[in-house]
Every structure is written in structure tokens, then in C-alpha cells.
Amino acid sequence: MNISDADRAKVLVQALPYIQKYAGKTVVVKYGGNAMINEGLKDAVMSDIVLMQLVGINVVLVHGGGPEISSMLKKIGKESRFVNGMRYTDSETMDIVQMVLAGKVNKDLVQLLEQHSGRAVGLCGLDGKMILAEKMASAEDLGYVGEITEVNTQIIKDATDRGYIPIVATVGGSRSGEIYNINADIAAARIAAELGALKLILMTDIRGLLRNKEDENTLIPVVNVSEVPKLRHEGIISGGMIPKIDCCVEAVRRGVGRAHIIDGRIPHSILIELFSDEGIGTMLY
Template identity: 85%
Template sequence: MWGDTMKISNADRARVLVQALPYIQKYTGKTIVVKYGGNAMVNEGLKKAVMSDIVLMQLVGINVVLVHGGGPEISSMLKKVGKESRFVRGMRVTDGETMEIVQMVLAGKVNKDLVQLLERHNGRAIGLCGLDGGMLMAEKLSGAEDLGYVGEITEVHTDIITDATANGYVPVIATVAGGSGGEVYNINADIAASRIAAELGAEKLILMTDVRGLLRDKDDEETIIPVVNVSEVPKLQNQGIISGGMIPKVDCCVEAVRRGVGRAHMIDGRIPHSILIELFSDEGIGTMFC
């Protein structure tokens, strides 16, 4: 229905708009945090679709906050300088030199490219990172293996975010954080989006992923679970339905809901306009945590 190339009649267009109206009324004036990453961030067609979705949300009065990653770009830059990327449990091992590159790529190139892209779609955007206004404070992530400058968020200060949305801008946030001793830490973007959404009292957190959502059978996309109550998560983990790389994403959704976010959604960023389908249609998309 939302596809760019699909031809629909005027009557179908009217039905789409009528169906969207109550959702537009529901979310106007509310805050929605979108974590942007995966294939939607590297495929040019999908990238344009996401930007147009965000601009439309902004135009109907939604306070959109865009939190982004940038793993492929960081790996590419490290390769250019002859430095190998190393990961432990899905987290990038970040020594001092790597942290400088992470900060440069995330808060510099990736962040400003997204701001420019939103502006080209006639949106109003401002690029920020966790260092601005002391937005994200962190300490070194503790664990069995030393990951270097990988941080765990200790505080979130949202004044600079709410100032931006109040003035009609989409805050585009790169997830680096400051330490109490002047250190700079690399922060997982899913976790940062979850904590920011909670601190803002957001209506929704939307995590864009490269899968349809939470699947009962990881090899069958038709087994998607559309709604999960956070109380069901331990049982789903024990059954092995939530496993591997899905565990930290689900944990972020659960944490957001437990901290007061209205709903958390894991949606398939490979589908064009997946954000609009989730927000403004009866069908929805992906898996909703409530």
C-alpha cells in the first residue's frame, strides 16, 4: 500500500488517508524515538524512504528523535588506516585510536550526512552527539574481557533534545558519551536509543532491524510474533525463541517499556516506509513490546 511504484486508485488513496487520520491525531505532540541502522542505513532507496517518513512525521506534529549507529562506516575507516576491527559478543573492541575514529566517523561524517539528507527532503534537522550538553554520561563497561572505551550509560540529560524538538528540529544523535574524567566512550546505539526514549517519556521507541521482528522459528519469517508482553520475555528466552543477537535488542525494548516508554517496536528496516506502516496503519509491522 505504501510502495513507491504500486499504482493505486484515488479511492484507495482516500482509504489510506482516512485510516491514518486517527493515528495522526493520536501521535501529534508526542515523542517518538527511532533507532536507525542496518540495511536501511546503507541502501540508498531505503535511506530516502526513511528520511521521507521522518519528515512526514515531523510535518504532522510528531516530535521525532533519530538515534543512529554507523558500524560499517567505522569499519571502513579503520580498514583505510590499516586497523583491524575486532568484536566480542557483538561489541567493538575500542582502544584509544579506534575511539578517535569512532568519534570522528559517528559524530562527524555519518551524523552530518543524515542531517543534510533530512534537509534535502525539506525537513529541519540538527546534528548532536552524546557529548553535547552532557547528554550522555558513561563509565567503562565492566566485564570479563576488557573492551577498551566501550561505555555503559550512567546519566541521560535531555534538555538539548527537547530544546531542539520545541524549536521544530529533528535531533539526529550520534551515540558517543562522556566520562567523568573527560573520557569519550563508544555506546551501543540500541541501548542509547532505549535510555533516551525512557528519559524523554516517549510514546514509542522504534528499532529498525534487518529481520521482520521476533520469530518463533528464526528460519521462517512467517512465524513472526506481533505482540509480546514484557512479562513473557523470560519464558521466550528459556524456550530459545529469543537467542543470539536478538537478546540485546529485546533487552533494549523491555528496558524501555519498564522505564515508562508507551510501546517499543522492532521493525523490518528492509521494507520501504516501514515506519509509516507501523505508525499509521491498522496492520502495523514487526513485533511490539508492551
């Protein structure tokens, strides 16, 4: 697609008030799904994040790594087991989760961001007691799956103050030394709240919240958190969307300005959401 110089100028002018609004503010991006696997999308996300930092936004990248964990478990001949959509994590699986998330996936992302001329530092929830957790209380035992009890963002602030983009792997620890696997959406929401972030952006593999799941043209662009119980009752919020919306509601209730669920399959979806009047996904406020 060839874009004329006049159109290019128009795009920049439209972005200007947003750039001014976000300068010096914090945006937490939960990075996952297809955008983490597809090489072209990966590159687009990294350049988006570098651009955000260059215009003065404090970006914090929180990531999962489900597919990488499953693939490593497969390599050692261990089957992935899920209970109600959450990974059952015995102690051997927890070792793999820690190795893959805080090691391989985290450092690959640091390297990738540096290749795009960003300055990144890789962290996990164990660093600086960032994510304190205890075993998740649930009807069925999930093993070493943790529930966050406390988030300490000092180490994240230290990194952003020094001009680094913190990349956070969501492994947490208890006061008595156990290590837990933490859901990345939940961790991103809590970190955003603790940082007083202006925005939380969850990247997913869907357009956003759809009125009709079968039709991508039925996107609901804006939702007030007070409407969530009704949408849930009507079955519009269901399945895998429930935990994502819950995270957004939790973030907004804890003081995050806006929470967005965006389609990570669209190149540069973060920039479109942040710097254009139309936006791209579902925004909760």
C-alpha cells in the same frame, strides 16, 4: 503498483486516528542496518521522518554506524575486533569512532534530511552532557566501550521545541573527560525513557521476533514484557535478538508506551508501523 483514488483516501482515513493520537508526542527512532546503507531505503526513511514531523510528532533519530567505522578502520589499516558481538575499542579506534559517528555519519544524515525538506540538527552524546557514561564492566575488557550512567535530554527538547529533528550520534563522555563508544540501541532506549516517549522504534534487518528463525512467516507481532523470560528460555529469543529485546523491555519498564522492532529493509516500514492497523514488526508493551 497503481493505487486508486478511493484506496488512497481509505489509507488516509485509516491513518487519521493514529495521526491524532501521536500529535505532540515523542517518537524515538533508532536508525541502523540496511536502511542506513541502501540509497533507496535511506530516502524512504528520510521522507517518513519529515512526514512524521509535519503531522506534529516530535521525532528523535538515534543512529549507529558500524559499517562506516569498519570501513574507515580498514582505510587506516586497522583491523576491527569484536568481543561477544561488541566492538573492542582501543584509544585509536575510539578516535575513529568519534570522527566517523559524530562527524561524517551524523552530518551526512543532517544533510540528507535537509534535502528532504526536513529541519535537522546533529548532536552527539557529548553535547550538553547528554550521555554520561563510564567504562563498561564486563568479563572481557572492551576498551573504551561505555555504560550509560545518566541521560540529560534538555538539549534534545530545546531542538524539538524549536522545530528541529535532533539526530544523535551515540558517543558518550565521563565526568572525568574520557570518551566512550555507546551501543546505539541501548542509547535510544534510555533517551526514549528519559523523554517519556510514546514509542521507541528499532530498525533492524529482520522482520521482528520470529517463532522459527528460518521462517519469516512466523513473526510474533505482539509481546508483553512479562512473556520475555519464557520466550528466552524456549530459545525463541536468542543470539543478536537478545540485546534488542532487552533494550525494548528496559524502555517499556522505564515508561516508554510501546517499543517496536521493525524491518528496515521494507520501504516506509516506520509509517506502516505507526499509521496502519496491522503494523509491521514486533511490538513490546
